[in-house]
Amino acid sequence: MVSLNKNILRTILIASYIMIVALIISGVSALFSYLNTGADRSTMLHTEIKKVDQYAPKMDWEPLQNEGRPMDDQTLNAIQHDYLDAWYVKQIAYKSNKTAGIKDYYTDSARKNLFDFIDLNKAQGISIEATTLHHNPTLEYFSQDGQLAVITDRNVVEYKRVFKAKELILETTETSTYQMVFLLEDGFWRIRHLVKDKADIYNNEPQQIEVNSLNIKGINYYPQANPWNMFGDEFSAEIIATDFKIIKDAGLNSVRLFVQYEDFGKEHVDAKKIEKLKQTLDAAEANNLKVVLTLFDFFGDYSVMNWTLNQRHAEAVVNAVKDHNALLAWDIKNEPNLDFESRGKDNVIAWLDSMIDLVKSTDPMHPVTIGWSNTESASILKDKVDFISFHYYEDLESFDSAITTLKAEIPNKPLVLQEFGISSYSGFWKPFGSSDEDQANYHKKIQEQIAANKLQFMSWTLYDFTDVPTAVVGSRPWNRNTQKHFGFIDKNGTKKEAFQYISKQ
Known part of the structure; x- marks a missing residue:
């Protein structure tokens, strides 16, 4: 028994010795490799910079x-x-x-x-x-x-x-x-x-564009099968063209589309994505629809040191499609005021101000707007944009009052209700949600209010979706399931009751 214990101890000591020697050799080898390697300039900067x-x-x-x-x-x-x-x-x-x-x-x-x-x-x-x-x-x-x-x-x-x-x-x-x-x-x-x-x-006041004749009656659009990934591997110009015909036949004249910053390659804009965007604009033109193109969707970094990268991205996208007949306007950023708390209100506004200048200098022919998430923020940078865009998902009882206040603050520019809608989801995760009938009544009422307030509009959205990425509304099932049912057409392709109110006639 004593002999066995000695053998075990001897084995452990030998194994430990071999491991120590191996570690020493590995360390010396790494040091030798480092000393014989040319200096990396990004390392020399000591700031983890890659120009x-x-x-x-x-x-x-x-x-x-x-x-x-x-x-x-x-x-x-x-x-x-x-x-x-x-x-x-x-x-x-x-x-x-x-x-x-x-x-x-x-x-x-x-x-x-x-x-x-x-x-x-x-x-x-x-x-x-x-x-x-x-x-x-x-x-x-x-x-x-x-x-x-x-x-x-x-x-x-x-x-x-x-x-x-x-x-x-x-x-x-x-x-x-x-x-x-x-x-x-x-x-x-x-x-x-x-x-x-x-x-x-620096004094650069971009020329304001007269847009009183816009007459936007539109809808926010994603394909049903691949929402929030419209220009990915499942991109289909044929499906988009079919959907655009549905939109046009419903009495609408415009769509709002989204260019996601990272998806399009950030400062190195992906030529394949641009080609898909052009095909989408071609489909819009073929169906006599105009396009409001939203830049910088799914973007939240407004740090000053990254402005030049953001501007190269915007410049590439704008230059690529600014001469397309279907293009109606540029929307600089979707709901930037939601980033005020986390990113700093002054930072966000300064970034928007500079980006407006960049887009207008690149394309002086098309109007520019910002897609604010509410009426309270809509007057920010009102003198820089050509028309005012805002979203409204609140109680309709307060809608007329909110519009009256907004018109008093901005009496001289067109107002576009750029997003609005209600989900028809009522189920396990939201047992007291709204029904298809509730959704139809909502759209009937808000179209009456839109007409009474002489607003232009773009509703949310054409289709119900079978899947919503967690990046959009988070992972909580009550939020994801609610987001799936804002459409005028259900997941089976059947028009819901609300479809009759998709456009004010």
């Missing part, structure tokens, strides 16, 4: 007519890459009051001013959230040895928020002109010298 995914302001280079050596495209792209990284790390440094990454993109002489500014802000409890939205660089000079470049960047559009002790003390958008000298060091185009020549308040 291609973090910073993409609009860049409009002047045609190359520089003095000195001719500039090739590869070198120009390298300078632009490092220039934007330099802006990005500076913005992060000003927000965090930390200097990580600065050394990679600024030479010793240029760093001193940045470090001094950061130290001063840190001592005074000041932080700055900022981004640049548009650059207009000109290459002035490129040295014969290819090691030095001089650039003037004119009318740089900069948005800034200044905080003191975490309280906002200044919000501004400026246009500034910068002169810079770049040196090529260790494979980086570092800024050696930077001078801010001048700064002016």
